Amino acid sequence: MKALSHSVDSSIRLYLDSLWLEKGLADNTRQSYQRDLTHFARWLDEQGEDDLNAVTGQQVMAYLAWRHSANYSSRSTARLLSCLRGFYRFQLRENAISENPLAGIENPKLPRSLPKLLTESDVEALLSAPDVDDAVGLRDKAMLELLYACGLRVTELTQLTLPMLNLRQGVVRVLGKGSKERLVPLGEEAAYWLERYITSKRSELLAARPSEAVFPSTRGVAMTRQTFWYRIKHWARVAGIEKPLSPHTLRHAFATHLINHGADLRVVQLLLGHSDLSTTQIYTHVAQARMQSLHKMHHPRG
Missing domain, CATH: 1.10.150 (DNA polymerase; domain 1)
Known part of the structure; x- marks a missing residue:
């Protein structure tokens, strides 16, 4: 080339x-x-x-x-x-050009695509799949619980370090896009599995190698996003989930399930780290589609 x-x-x-x-x-x-x-x-x-x-x-x-x-x-x-x-x-x-060649050129119209949705029972099955008696299994369990509890992006999850966690106060400091920080509550379940993993199995994965990465790979270094998605697909197979998984599957589930249970859209926006509310609004469409489906299924005149 x-x-x-x-x-x-x-x-x-x-x-x-x-x-x-x-x-x-x-x-x-x-x-x-x-x-x-x-x-x-x-x-x-x-x-x-x-x-x-x-x-x-x-x-x-x-x-x-x-x-x-x-x-x-x-x-x-x-x-x-x-x-x-x-x-x-x-x-x-920079005064390298005098006219912008993109002036007057419009973006193509995009179809509004809704995220692939895991149901709450799908998520429960996925979170229950890892073997928590095994170091790798317990690490993966803690990662999945944290991802679903906080709606993190995969990169935000894999780049977490120990100083970013505050298990006593139940919050995680997340470094998002554009190096913007946000504090996200962990929830009791995620905090429990994180503490159990960190105190009992994390050192086993590190094998005395120094690292602040919360979730090291078996080589003792911070896990890559590609490795994590290999792991989540593995546990989806174990759980019998046949729906296609994307890098944002659990993030989508986090947002949709919050809105389904009555969460305010602006709160969800802050938790996800969206700079624009319009990005978050797609989840209201997911919730509406779900309600319409339930109405059609269960209402006598649906």
């Missing part, structure tokens, strides 16, 4: 570095932005344009048309446009 020109590569890196400095860009997001910008730059190069700062709105539209013909999803294209908008706003701010 042909390498990008030095000027193009430097422009992309400078933009990503500025995002990291200004917004604390997460590694996963940075890699995603880098892939999108690199793909766009390579497509332009194939069209005979080797300068990102010389791009016109027509070229952007041609790239979007090519993506459509190549069957890219509207969701991935919307993410790409968000990335390009940020990149060219930065170029304007």
Whole structure:
């Protein structure tokens, strides 16, 4: 694969570095932005344009048309446009360009997708699956309980360190997107399993290796998000759950079950760490769909 020109590569890196400095860009997001910008730059190069700062709105539209013909999803294209908008706003701010080629280009309309939902009985089965007499099983049990009790993102869960837990007060300090901190209550059940795991089995996994990671792997280092999802899929099979699992399955269940039981939407927003209430509102649609389904099933005139 042909390498990008030095000027193009430097422009992309400078933009990503500025995002990291200004917004604390997460590694996963940075890699995603880098892939999108690199793909766009390579497509332009194939069209005979080797300068990102010389791009016109027509070229952007041609790239979007090519993506459509190549069957890219509207969701991935919307993410790409968000990335390009940020990149060219930065170029304007740095006086590298005089006009924004994204001006007037609208995002594709996205279908409103509802999260795949685990029922409360599904969650109970999943949480009961690990063998708590085993060090790995007890660690996984504590992770699942904490994930469901607090609605954490997987990365937030795997990056937890001991100083971020306060079992006496029953709260966890979470480092979310953009390095924003929030305090989330643990609940009695999660606090119980965390304390049991930390006092009895965590040292067994560490095998005398120093680490502040709450959930080390069997190698004694902080678990990766990929490893955790291998573990949760394993316990889903053990529990007999055949529904597809996504990286946010238990986070979705946490939010939906709270709203089903009458929680205020703004409280759920704070617990999830959403900066915009509209992001949280999707869970009201999940709850409404569930109510409609129950009404149709049980009402004599449903």
